[in-house]
Amino acid sequence: MSGFFYYLAAFALVLGILVIFHEFGHYLAARWAGVKVLRFSVGFGRPLWSRRWGPDATEWAIAAFPLGGYVKMLDEREGEVAAEELHRSFNRQPVQRRMLIVAAGPAANFVLAVLIYWGLFWHGTEEFKPILGTPVSASPAAAAGLENGERVLQVGGERVQTWQEMRWVLLQRAAEQDQVELEVINAANEITIRRLDVSSVRRSGWEGDALDRLGFGLYRPRLPPVLGKINANSAADAAGLRPGDEILSIDEQLVDSWADVVRVVRQSPAKALRVEVLREGARIEKTVTPAAINEGGSEIGRIGAAVSDHGQARAALMITVSYGPWSAFHKAVVETWDKSAFTLLMIGRMITGEVSWRNISGPVTIADYAGQSARLGIDYYLKFLALVSISLGVLNLLPIPILDGGHLLYYLVEIIKRGPVSERTMEIGQQIGLTFLLMLMAFAFYNDINRLLFSG
Template sequence: MSGFLYYLAAFALVLGILVVVHEFGHYLAARWAGVKVLRFSVGFGRPLWARRFGQDGTEWAIAAFPLGGYVKMLDEREGEVPAEELHRSFNRQSVLRRMVIVVAGPAANFLLAIVLYWGLFWNGTEEFKPLLGAPAVESAAASAGLEDGELVLKVAGESVQTWQEMRWFLLQRAVEQNQIELEVINPQHEIAVRRLDVLAVRQSGWEGEALDRLGLTLYRPRLPPVLGQVNANSAAADAGLRPGDEVLSIDATPIGSWADVVQHVRKSPGKAIHLEVLRDGVRVESTVTPAAVEERGRQIGRIGAAVAADGRLPAELMVTVSYGPLSALNKAVIETWDKSAFTLLMIGKMITGEVSWRNISGPVTIADYAGRSARLGVDYYLKFLALVSISLGVLNLLPIPILDGGHLLYYLVEIIKRGPVSERTMEIGQQIGLALLLMLMAFAFYNDINRLFSG
């Protein structure tokens, strides 16, 4: 399968699961409340496939426009209802029953995330240890004194076992704190406390990957400076370099690892460098001019060659994390709650301008992440699915007319004023909600396109 089709399939599966789960939540709640369901649709627009099932003859359909779905219920506001079925009409239900039906969709998304996390935590996942690589020059990590090979034990007093756990605690603390204490242990088994300045993350509006901005990188083991792959039509290929070549020196400077090769190449965009390589026991000299590539506002060099590696990760870089069934369930609930609260907090800060709107992702970016996570393995893909499910649940609960949260807002007003919201008010609300949703989608698509062209 080509890369594009693979990413498209990974995205389609995520989208299909989330839409079905969300709408099935509405469907089950409607059935519980005794409301007749006329149609269950995955997607909008003209049905590509439709069948009727069940005692009520509910139509189950897959429609042409796949970004969403809906459950159509019997409702006097949308057509004439036979007298014998009035009691099964949505609008005839008590306000509390209507609220349950509406909230059931987002609740199903949160429940899916809990189930996925529970299974992952119970089964056990193999993840990267929070081992730090050499920090970027002049970064916050370098200023804090963090060094290559240090293992993070605690973040702001919270013990961490994995790289993702460390990242999550840092993000949570960086929302309000300017400095975060990291307790680390170095390869010589010496424990130290480093104070990491995270103010730059907030000042940037949380644009980009926060750990990259701080200079925190995952530890990379020292690899021999041997070429494994040379891309066609690359600077390395033009210079005659071949897979299996061992780089001995660059510009007369001895090379000890692949990291040394990368360092020399990156700092020489468009500038010829002289290599001495060992090929089949014979020393060969070559001159290569790294291509100039834009990266985060500055130019770096690339020659189009990758290191020779067998693809296996050293055992000392990994840790297997697992829990008993009850502990796993407890952690799954906490994980879902924390990520929901953090998502809501970031949305609030986006509204106040503290977080950049460039962080909004559209379908292209989500598809990209879906494909990447799928390539990394089932565990990563399921974690991605859980995270997007949480985001969908939170988004739908926002008090925006046209979303589930908007309907809940109408029902709260109905409880307070002891009467339904007028049709005119709901009509105006729908127009405002649609405008906000279209604006949000426009931002998302703009950001997707911008990422495609700027990298």
């Protein structure tokens, strides 16, 4: 499958799962409340496929425009309702039931995130340990005295086991503090406290990757340039390279480590390279032309070969983290809550101008991340799905007309004033909400185009 279609398929699967879960939340709540559901649609516009099924002969449809979906319920405001079915009309339900039906969509997104995290934490995931590489010169990490090979034990007093945990806790601390204490341990088992200035993350408007801005790098041990697995039909395979070959030089430049091989290959897309290898004591020269691959908007070379598996190096770099079923569930709930609260905090700071609006991502960027995470493995893809599900849940609860949160706001006003909001007020609100969402979508597309044109 070509890169474009692979990324498109990964994005379509994410989008389909999120929409189905969200709308199924509305559907189940409506069924529980006794409201008749006329249509369950994935996508908007003309149905491409539909089928009637269920006790109410609900129309299940897949529509032409895929960015979203909806559940259409029996409602007197949208058409005539037979007298014998008035009690099943949405608008005839008590306000508390209407609120439950509307809130069930975003709630389903949070439930999906909890289920994903629960499964991952219970099954166990292999991740990088928080071992630091040489910090970028003149960066906050360098100023804090962090050194190559140090492992982070705690961030701001909170224990971390993986690189991603370290990153997440740092982000949370950076949202509230200018300085964070890191407890680190070196190869001699000496524990030190480093004080890291994280204020630059906020000053930058949270643009870009926070760890890159702080000068962090992942520790990379020196690995000998010996080939391991060779992908079938790859550039390395076509050149006749074999597992066990030790690369001595590329274009007459001596190679000292696997990192040298990766650097030269990435810089040489579609360029023929003369590679000298040592095979069973004999020096052999091969010509390899790295395939040109688009990554993050720039073109890199790739030959389809991995470094020879070094079990000791892998054990030193990776850790498998798993929990019992109840501990995993508790951690999943906490993870979902923390990420929801952080997302809401960032939205609030975006409104006040503390966070750059350039952080808003559109479908192109989301598709790119979906494809990248899918290539990294099922664990990364599921984590990406959970994160986007949380974002969708939070976004839909914002008090913006058209969104679920806007409807909940109307119902809250109805409870306070003991009467429904006027049709005129709702109509104006819908127009304002639609305008805001269209502006938001336009801005997201603008950011996507900027990333495509100017990244890398």
